[in-house]
Structure formats: C-alpha cells, structure tokens
Amino acid sequence: MNEVIETILSHRSVRKYQDKPLTNEQIHKIVESAQAASTSSYIQAYSIIGVKNQQTKNRLAELAGNQPYVAQNGHLLIFCADLHRHDVIAQIEGKDLSESLESAEKFMVALIDAALAAQNASVAAESMGLGICYIGGLRNQLQDVQELLKLPGRVLPLFGLTIGYPAADTDKKPRLPQANVYHEEVYEQDQNKFIEELKAYDEQISSYYNERTNGKRNDTWTGQMAHMLSNPTRMYMKEYVEKQGFNKK
Amino acid sequence: MNEVIETILSHRSVRKYQDKPLTNEQIHKIVESAQAASTSSYIQAYSIIGVKNQQTKNRLAELAGNQPYVAQNGHLLIFCADLHRHDVIAQIEGKDLSESLESAEKFMVALIDAALAAQNASVAAESMGLGICYIGGLRNQLQDVQELLKLPGRVLPLFGLTIGYPAADTDKKPRLPQANVYHEEVYEQDQNKFIEELKAYDEQISSYYNERTNGKRNDTWTGQMAHMLSNPTRMYMKEYVEKQGFNKK
Structure with missing residues (x-):
C-alpha cells in the first residue's frame, strides 16, 4: 500500500x-x-x-x-x-x-x-x-x-x-460492505442478498457503538438512517x- | 511537497x-x-x-x-x-x-x-x-x-x-488563476479585476493551444465556454x- x-x-x-x-x-x-x-x-x-x-x-x-x-x-x-x-x-x-x-x-x-x-x-x-x-x-x-x-x-x-x-x-467509522456498494456488471438483482448485507452491517455498527459507549448506545445503521430520513430537512x-x-x- | x-x-x-x-x-x-x-x-x-x-x-x-x-x-x-x-x-x-x-x-x-x-x-x-x-x-x-x-x-x-x-x-491543462477561484473572506466584488483575471487566463490558454498545435489552434477559454454553452445539451x-x-x- x-x-x-x-x-x-x-x-x-x-x-x-x-x-x-x-x-x-x-x-x-x-x-x-x-x-x-x-x-x-x-x-x-x-x-x-x-x-x-x-x-x-x-x-x-x-x-x-x-x-x-x-x-x-x-x-x-x-x-x-x-x-x-x-x-x-x-x-x-x-x-x-x-x-x-x-x-x-x-x-x-x-x-x-x-x-x-x-x-x-x-x-x-x-x-x-x-x-x-x-x-x-x-x-x-x-x-x-x-x-x-x-x-x-x-x-x-x-x-x-x-x-x-x-x-x-x-475513530474511523466502518463503511457499508463493499459488495453492497460495488456491483459487478449490473446492479445487485437479489433483494435478499442485498438485505442480508445491510443486516450484517447493522450488527457491525451496533457492536461498534456498543464498544465505544460501554453499552450505552447500540443503534444500527438502518435504524439511524430511518430516524434521520423520517425528519425531512x-x-x-x-x-x-x-x-x-x-x-x- | x-x-x-x-x-x-x-x-x-x-x-x-x-x-x-x-x-x-x-x-x-x-x-x-x-x-x-x-x-x-x-x-x-x-x-x-x-x-x-x-x-x-x-x-x-x-x-x-x-x-x-x-x-x-x-x-x-x-x-x-x-x-x-x-x-x-x-x-x-x-x-x-x-x-x-x-x-x-x-x-x-x-x-x-x-x-x-x-x-x-x-x-x-x-x-x-x-x-x-x-x-x-x-x-x-x-x-x-x-x-x-x-x-x-x-x-x-x-x-x-x-x-x-x-x-x-x-498534457496537463492549466487551470483558472487561483485568485479567480479562491476568494478571501467574501466573493470578489471588483468586477474589473475578475474580468482581467479571465483575460489573462485566456492569453495563457491561447498560447497553450498554439504551442501544441503549431499555431493551428489558438482559442481562448472564455471563447470555448461561450461556444459550448451556446448549445444546451x-x-x-x-x-x-x-x-x-x-x-x-
């Protein structure tokens, strides 16, 4: 590198x-x-x-x-x-x-x-x-x-x-799994795979917050996004x- | 550097x-x-x-x-x-x-x-x-x-x-003069200075093309832009x- x-x-x-x-x-x-x-x-x-x-x-x-x-x-x-x-x-x-x-x-x-x-x-x-x-x-x-x-x-x-x-x-915040952002040839057509990737990412983010706040915070990425986007700004x-x-x- | x-x-x-x-x-x-x-x-x-x-x-x-x-x-x-x-x-x-x-x-x-x-x-x-x-x-x-x-x-x-x-x-194409792109505190308020910068840049670009085409091309940046933007795409x-x-x- x-x-x-x-x-x-x-x-x-x-x-x-x-x-x-x-x-x-x-x-x-x-x-x-x-x-x-x-x-x-x-x-x-x-x-x-x-x-x-x-x-x-x-x-x-x-x-x-x-x-x-x-x-x-x-x-x-x-x-x-x-x-x-x-x-x-x-x-x-x-x-x-x-x-x-x-x-x-x-x-x-x-x-x-x-x-x-x-x-x-x-x-x-x-x-x-x-x-x-x-x-x-x-x-x-x-x-x-x-x-x-x-x-x-x-x-x-x-x-x-x-x-x-x-x-x-x-701290460096973890990004979405590369497979969820980078698509080969065409956009991901398998909706289940797409959702599984988001869920795996949610677990990663949840642990990330958990570790850094001694368990006070454990929100997921999809939860954060839904919360933020519920309030149009x-x-x-x-x-x-x-x-x-x-x-x- | x-x-x-x-x-x-x-x-x-x-x-x-x-x-x-x-x-x-x-x-x-x-x-x-x-x-x-x-x-x-x-x-x-x-x-x-x-x-x-x-x-x-x-x-x-x-x-x-x-x-x-x-x-x-x-x-x-x-x-x-x-x-x-x-x-x-x-x-x-x-x-x-x-x-x-x-x-x-x-x-x-x-x-x-x-x-x-x-x-x-x-x-x-x-x-x-x-x-x-x-x-x-x-x-x-x-x-x-x-x-x-x-x-x-x-x-x-x-x-x-x-x-x-x-x-x-x-070749690396010359960019606008830094003073024309980077403004200190507020946007450039002196219209004459702003236009002078563009004209100086035009001369630079004109020489750039001239040198690289043995005099076949000597268009200016403002001329290029006016030409391009005259044709909405x-x-x-x-x-x-x-x-x-x-x-x-």
Missing part, C-alpha cells in the same frame, strides 16, 4: 482542532490541489471562499447549527457551485448562455465539479497531517450564508470544509436553488 | 490505455479508497457499477458519444447517486421516507457523496501509476444506461470513470432526474 492510499484510508472526520492557523503556503497548496481535480469539459464551475475572520466564522458556526468546530479551526473553506463566472463570459463574448446555465444538467456538473475539487483539497490537507470535516449544516440557512459571503447570483454554497491540526483522536432547497439561477429547466 | 500532493498535482485525463486489465486486488483497493471518503451524515448515498464485460463496455461507449476509451481501458466504473438502498431501509424499518428521499436536498447530498467517492477512487488509481478519465457523456442517454446496468428506481448514473495503464502521454435531465425519484420536492 502506497502513501497516497494510506492517507485516503486513514480518513476520519476531525471536529476538534488545535488553536494553530494554517500558513498561507498550506492554504495555497490545498487550493492548488483542489483545482487539479478533473472538471467537466474544462468548465471549472466552482469557487472556494476562504474564511479567516473570526466574526464571520462565528456567524457561520451559528448558521450551521452551532457546531463549535466551524468557528474553531485552522482554516475554513466554503465550496460553492459557481456559474456566475460563465454569466460574465456571456457578457464578454456577447452571447446568451442562460438556457445552458439554468439547466439541471449544468447544476449537476457544477455540484460534481465542486465536490471533486473539495475531495482533492481534503486528501491534500490530510497528507500534511491536518484533519478535516465537511460541514453540510452550512445548507441550513443559505440565504444568510449568501449575504455574509457576498455571493452573486448563480453561486450556490454547497458545504464548508474545516481544516486544522487535530486536537483529539477520532432543508425542504426550502428546491425553490432556493432555482432562485439562485440553477436547475430551472 | 509530499507524495500525495505530487500525485494530485500530476493529474491529467488519460484517454488511451494499454490492453491490460486491472487486477481484482487493484479494483478492490480503488473501491475501498472510494468508500473511505466523507459522507453526509453517514448516508453513503451512492453505488458503483464495475464493468468488465466487453459488450457492455462497447454499448456504453456508443451511448457516451462513441468515445473509444470507454470501451478500451483497464476497467470501467459507473458512479451512481443511490437512494434505492434507503428505500429498502424504509421497508425494513417500516417507515415512509419518501418526503426526504425525494427532496432537492437529498439529491444534492447523493451527488456530492458520489463525487467525493469518485475523486478518492481517481487519486488512488493514479497513485498506482494508472490513468483515469471521467465520462460525463454517460449522461447523454441515461434511460439506456439505466436498462443496461439494471438499475432500480432512485439510482441515477452520474458519470463513468475509465481506469487503465496509460498508453500515451497527455441533455435538456431532458430535469424531467429524467425526477422520474428516477430525485429532486421532486
């Missing part, structure tokens, strides 16, 4: 950081790594906002559901789907590009582009001995995030990424995304 | 592969790396279909717009947003989760989850000396892809990933995505 795969497989989310900011060189290298990711037809449909200002971080932590590590970290990046740049191109080149820019297809392209870049940033950061955590809570109140970061139209914040020197060890998203100029047609 | 960042920064898309399939061990390690990526609230909302069958590859190459490397490679992965698994969970746990599963929010979560996994897979593959190329052309005719891979509802193919031993050297996507059970509310 090489150093790269070792870094990737050692990933765990870090939610507690030392009070030690990243250097500008580190930030530059992390962003350079993000930009090296593949991009759909060279479109580069994303932007990253780097936040150092403590007041901005505090406000974002509040908006993301009072997660303290959004305020306390070595650096905070906000990844955005960005087709504003291509609106500017429409002006420069004197063309109407709105039909494309407002399509569901280009919404997907921008999301995927941004996520590929973010994962490169994460792996690069982790290779430097830093820890990371994705902040989906950023999507709780996007209008406020938008105003705080002065984002123009056709820019949509997707998630935050906290980065910093780990202050505490975190961020149901304003469809309308909001369209208001920002994405996914309209 | 460590080995990980070196691997990330050396990325270029490889579209010509040696006739040498990946071993099962390599595939296993690449998928394991994919699964190690962060996942929103542990949801793991994606699946990967691995295609070895040459007929299936040939058909996918056709569907993706006759790109020969979709048929000729060391291995082909199809990354899908997958909330079918959570439909099965709804049955197991006896709950109605459709409101969540059909939300724009969970559509975004599934896309981001799948893309993070894919980028880990890419970096892992490249660290083994393999080359990769993302295949967005897979979205040309999703209904056919869906049938070929026997995908159930709430599974949406997003892109392919070809992997293999490179048979030809490819895959406009069936919004309806199709909803038909598959995503992004409905």
